[in-house]
Amino acid sequence: MIRTSVVATLLVIAVSPVLPASTLDVKIGYIGSIEKMTTISLLEMPAPNAGLAGAQLAIDDNNTTGKFLNQSFALQEIMLNGEGDPAAAVQKLADAGISLIVADLPADALIKAADAGRERGLVFFNAGATDDRLRQDDCRMNVVHVAPSRAMLADALAQYLVWKHWTRWFLVFGSHEPDKLFADALRRSATRFGARIVQEREFKDTGGARRTDTGLVQIQSQIPLFTQSAPDYDVLVTADESQVFANYMPFRTSQPRPVAGSAGLEPTSWDASFGQWGALQLQSRFTKKFSRWMTALDMQAWTAVRMIGEAVSRTNLADAKTIVSYMRGPDFAVAAFKGDKLTLRDWDLQLRQPILLADGRTVVSVSPQPGFLHQNSELDTLGFDRPDTKCQLK
Amino acid sequence: MPLRFLLGIGLAMLFANSAEAFTAYVSNEKSNTVSKIDTDSWKVTKTIKVGQRPRGIAYTKDQKYVLVACGDDDTIQLIDTQTDAVAGSLPSGPDPEFFTAGPDGKLLYVANENDNTVTIIDIQRRALIGAVQVGVEPEGMVMSPDGKILINTSETTNMAHFIDPVKREVVASVLVDQRPRFAAFTPDGTELWVSAEVGGTVSVVDPVKHVVEHRIEFAIPGMRSDAIQPVGININRDGKLAFVALGPANHVAVIDIKTHKVLKYLLVGQRVWHMEFTPDEKYLLTTNGLSNDVSVIDVAGLKVVNTVQVGELPWGVTISDH
Numbered sequence: 001m002i003r004t005s006v007v008a009t010l011l012v013i014a015v016s017p018v019l020p021a022s023t024l025d026v027k028i029g030y031i032g033s034i035e036k037m038t039t040i041s042l043l044e045m046p047a048p049n050a051g052l053a054g055a056q057l058a059i060d061d062n063n064t065t066g067k068f069l070n071q072s073f074a075l076q077e078i079m080l081n082g083e084g085d086p087a088a089a090v091q092k093l094a095d096a097g098i099s100l101i102v103a104d105l106p107a108d109a110l111i112k113a114a115d116a117g118r119e120r121g122l123v124f125f126n127a128g129a130t131d132d133r134l135r136q137d138d139c140r141m142n143v144v145h146v147a148p149s150r151a152m153l154a155d156a157l158a159q160y161l162v163w164k165h166w167t168r169w170f171l172v173f174g175s176h177e178p179d180k181l182f183a184d185a186l187r188r189s190a191t192r193f194g195a196r197i198v199q200e201r202e203f204k205d206t207g208g209a210r211r212t213d214t215g216l217v218q219i220q221s222q223i224p225l226f227t228q229s230a231p232d233y234d235v236l237v238t239a240d241e242s243q244v245f246a247n248y249m250p251f252r253t254s255q256p257r258p259v260a261g262s263a264g265l266e267p268t269s270w271d272a273s274f275g276q277w278g279a280l281q282l283q284s285r286f287t288k289k290f291s292r293w294m295t296a297l298d299m300q301a302w303t304a305v306r307m308i309g310e311a312v313s314r315t316n317l318a319d320a321k322t323i324v325s326y327m328r329g330p331d332f333a334v335a336a337f338k339g340d341k342l343t344l345r346d347w348d349l350q351l352r353q354p355i356l357l358a359d360g361r362t363v364v365s366v367s368p369q370p371g372f373l374h375q376n377s378e379l380d381t382l383g384f385d386r387p388d389t390k391c392q393l394k
Numbered sequence: 395m396p397l398r399f400l401l402g403i404g405l406a407m408l409f410a411n412s413a414e415a416f417t418a419y420v421s422n423e424k425s426n427t428v429s430k431i432d433t434d435s436w437k438v439t440k441t442i443k444v445g446q447r448p449r450g451i452a453y454t455k456d457q458k459y460v461l462v463a464c465g466d467d468d469t470i471q472l473i474d475t476q477t478d479a480v481a482g483s484l485p486s487g488p489d490p491e492f493f494t495a496g497p498d499g500k501l502l503y504v505a506n507e508n509d510n511t512v513t514i515i516d517i518q519r520r521a522l523i524g525a526v527q528v529g530v531e532p533e534g535m536v537m538s539p540d541g542k543i544l545i546n547t548s549e550t551t552n553m554a555h556f557i558d559p560v561k562r563e564v565v566a567s568v569l570v571d572q573r574p575r576f577a578a579f580t581p582d583g584t585e586l587w588v589s590a591e592v593g594g595t596v597s598v599v600d601p602v603k604h605v606v607e608h609r610i611e612f613a614i615p616g617m618r619s620d621a622i623q624p625v626g627i628n629i630n631r632d633g634k635l636a637f638v639a640l641g642p643a644n645h646v647a648v649i650d651i652k653t654h655k656v657l658k659y660l661l662v663g664q665r666v667w668h669m670e671f672t673p674d675e676k677y678l679l680t681t682n683g684l685s686n687d688v689s690v691i692d693v694a695g696l697k698v699v700n701t702v703q704v705g706e707l708p709w710g711v712t713i714s715d716h
Contacts, residue, residue: 064510064530065551068567278549278573281489281507281531306550313552313569335550335572335592339642340620378618 023070026062026318028308029093029101030055030077030301031086031113033128040247046295051104051127052077053290054298057282058305060289062312069313075305080105087116094120099320102146102304104128104297107138114140123320125304128297132185135348135384139391142320144327145350146304150185152383153267156355156367157237157260158189159381163369166234167195170227170257172249173239175204179262183239186261193372197237199230203245223252230255237261264359267367270299271358279337303336303351310334324349339366340379348391352379416672417714418679419460419473420688421448422705428462429704430478431679433672433713436690436700440478445471450492451710454517455499460712461517463490463504470504470515475714485522487513492533492710496559497541503559505532505546512546512557524562528555534576539583543601547574547588554588554599566604570597576668578627578636580651589624589638596624596638598654608654610638617643626668630675630693637678637691639666646680646689648696658696662689668710681708 032052039045047053055075062073076096078089086109093101094117101117102125103110111134114124118140126134126145134140135149148156161167169190173183183200190197203226227236227249236253238261240246246263258264272293275283282302286294294302311323311332326332328349333341338354345352357365372381380386415434421444422429428448430440445464448471452461459481460473468488474481486493489508495501495517502515512532514524529551536545537559544557547570554577556566571593578587579601586599598608612622623641629651630636636649645659646666663682671678671693678691681704688708690700 061530061550065548065553068529068551068553068555068564069569278507278531281550284508310552310572333572333593335552341572341592341594377620379620 023072024312024316024318026071026073026100026308026312027096027098028055028059028073028075028305029096029098030075030103031089031093031101032077032079032104033084033106033109034079034081036082037243039243040245044243046297047292049290050295051297051301052079053286053292054294054300054302055102055127055305057286057289057298058302058309061285062305062309065309065313069316071312071316073305073309073312080109086110086113089113090116090122094122099123100308100318100323101125102127102301104301107131107134110134110143111138111140114143118142121320123324125307127300127304131181132384135350136390139348139393141349141393142324143349144304144307144324144344145348146307147300148269148353148355149350149383150182151188152350152353153355154182154185154189155192155382157265157267157357158186158193158195159367159369159372160265160357160365161235161237161260162193162195163371166258168231168233169195169197169235169237170230170233171197171200171237171239172203172227172245173200174242174244174246175202176242176244178241179239179244182241182262186237186239198233201226201230203240205242205244219248220252223248224254227252228254233257235260236264238263265357265364266360267355268296268358269353269355270294270296271356271363273358273361274337274356274363276363277337277339282337299336303334303342306336307334307351343377345380345386347386347389347393348384349393350383352377352382354379355382414674414716416716417475418670418688419451419453419462419712420679420681420704420708421451421462421710422686422707423447423449423683423709424707425705426464427705428460428473429708431688431702431704433677433679436702438702438704441705442473442478442480444473444480445469445483449709450490452493452495452712453714455495457715461493461502463493465489465491465507470502482520484515484517484520486515487511487522487525492535494535494537494544496537501559503535503537503544503546503557505535507531507533510548512544514562526557526562526564528557528564529553529567534574534588536577536579538579538586538601539581545577545579545586547577549573549575549591552590552593554586554597556601556604568597568599568604568606570599570606571595571609575625576627578629580629581631581633585651587627587629587636589627591623591625591641594619594622594624596627596649610649610654610656612638612640612643612647612656612659614640614643614645614659617645626666626680628669628671628678630671635693637669639669639680641665641667642684644682646678646691660691660696660698662691662698663687663701670711670713672713673715679711679713681711683707683709
């Protein structure tokens with residue numbers, strides 16, 4: 001039924017110079033969190049407009065398309081400072097007549113926002129949180145996940161390492177909650193794809209500054225000590241989303257081994273060095289507008305706003321309910337410079353997407369890897385497939 | 395002696411009838427070169443150094459030059475077909491990827507991928523004379539057979555834009571599937587075919603009503619559907635058959651234009667994008683980016699009869715009239 005009506009709409013939307021009298025105005029909300037994060041590398045310090053910039057560029061792109069369809073797009077953003085109340089931000093956007101919201105919020109704040117907006121028919125596009133539980137037990141009918149989950153990222157990395165026959169892993173994880181969650185995802189991936197974790201160690205965050213004037217001297221003697229006396233392994237896999245230690249590992253391990261995970265070869269939805277499949281055009285639009293590189297968070301926010309633009313251009317409607325049911329249907333797809341079309345998993349509203357494996361200078365490979373087969377879509381070899389889902393959308 | 399003489403003439407006539415030799419030029423996106431192929435011997439006879447990232451390539455109407463869009467140099471270079479050397483360049487606007495000429499061959503319409511613009515160039519004066527704003531990432535360009543409508547496809551906007559070349563403005567736009575790369579008219583001008591690389595389809599558009607009348611889908615046994623990414627479309631002169639290059643699916647689909655049904659899938663090299671017929675339509679050449687070669691399709695027999703190794707990442711191909 002939905003399919004029939006969508007096809008009908010597609011055939012009808014032929015745009016002639018005689019445009020409909022009224023413009024369809026689409027207002028999209030953006031709730032971001034300004035997180036003061038200290039990183040090991042100066043290059044990775046988050047920009048104040050991280051994420052938001054991607055959404056703003058996609059608004060430009062949607063408007064270029066919209067001018068031929070008499071549709072216009074605008075963004076209203078609320079940036080929360082650590083303690084800001086997501087529910088209050090949601091009410092404010094809802095009062096402004098906004099029902100489509102791109103959110104870059106931590107998992108708990110996202111759930112709070114989603115539940116606050118539920119009665120008013122608001123739909124959220126999760127551009128930032130990779131937490132697996134948001135796609136599993138804590139999934140919501142009004143939350144579409146544009147960011148890949150930790151499980152997808154870990155699976156993408158695991159497939160490549162297994163393809164390389166680097167199947168003996170030394171897993172080092174940080175002591176913060178997100179680090180432990182990423183370590184869980186890596187353990188799951190190892191089991192799924194036939195890698196073996198020969199040793200696990202926790203790297204405790206004892207506080208202190210990431211950078212000091214002569215800190216390098218200490219680090220190059222500390223890391224060999226930390227990594228010594230492990231059973232023989234092929235690759236050191238790190239889980240350090242908190243950026244406490246992983247970037248100290250490459251070239252400093254006791255045994256000469258490659259590093260992957262949160263440093264070295266990293267799974268990510270985007271990398272500023274990536275230019276394939278037309279990505280060069282997007283990268284140059286972004287750097288021209290914002291004078292900095294485009295990050296994974298920027299790309300996730302760009303994709304979220306483009307998904308909305310795509311659904312609006314196909315349906316010529318902008319209400320949240322129509323948009324989400326169209327996105328869940330068989331006709332929705334968005335092109336996002338990854339070689340494949342991106343579609344939505346109807347069981348947990350996660351966007352299917354290839355994952356890049358980047359070393360900080362170049363993209364080494366893109367997963368899924370050759371040979372990891374699936375009966376429906378090879379992209380479903382990444383993350384929680386239909387049989388694995390614990391999500392009950394209500 | 396006379397007998398031998400006659401035999402000689404007979405042989406010469408036989409050759410003249412059996413295969414006229416043409417010249418094909420292939421742009422190699424990664425090598426920054428253009429390969430020149432002789433279609434009689436199927437050998438590369440010359441490799442010409444050009445600017446950076448050569449993609450769109452076409453003979454000028456007078457056959458004096460081969461134009462090649464060098465995107466990373468923001469220019470279109472002219473290769474002199476007498477000397478096979480770069481003889482100058484056109485001011486193309488930023489990042490030219492693909493272009494088409496007007497019916498008299500004097501004006502060139504260029505898709506500038508980075509600028510949401512179609513640029514108009516006077517080839518003889520080598521001057522930029524106008525621009526039309528289109529959607530995000532313009533790529534495919536084709537002129538209607540009567541020369542009255544110029545088509546541009548925009549990859550992120552997912553549209554075919556209908557441009558009035560005299561007024562130089564968009565008069566209509568039609569939504570097609572995701573990432574439209576290429577457009578081609580049937581010879582009678584009644585159908586516009588638009589390939590969607592990410593959508594995996596070819597939309598058949600009514601160019602008068604500006605609606606998608608039909609959507610052609612592809613299925614190759616044993617091939618995952620995501621790998622089927624249509625790009626180049628070539629339609630033969632009698633308007634009976636269309637050939638669609640399916641990118642990383644490594645096949646060219648042969649389609650019956652009347653029924654819009656796929657008749658056959660021909661296995662070619664890897665990541666096939668653009669194609670061109672020899673003027674006698676005996677052969678269709680395809681550029682295969684990942685196997686660095688050109689496949690030669692026998693059009694009457696619908697089979698691949700030859701493969702020619704060229705430079706790295708071959709992108710486009712153009713063939714001489716004689």
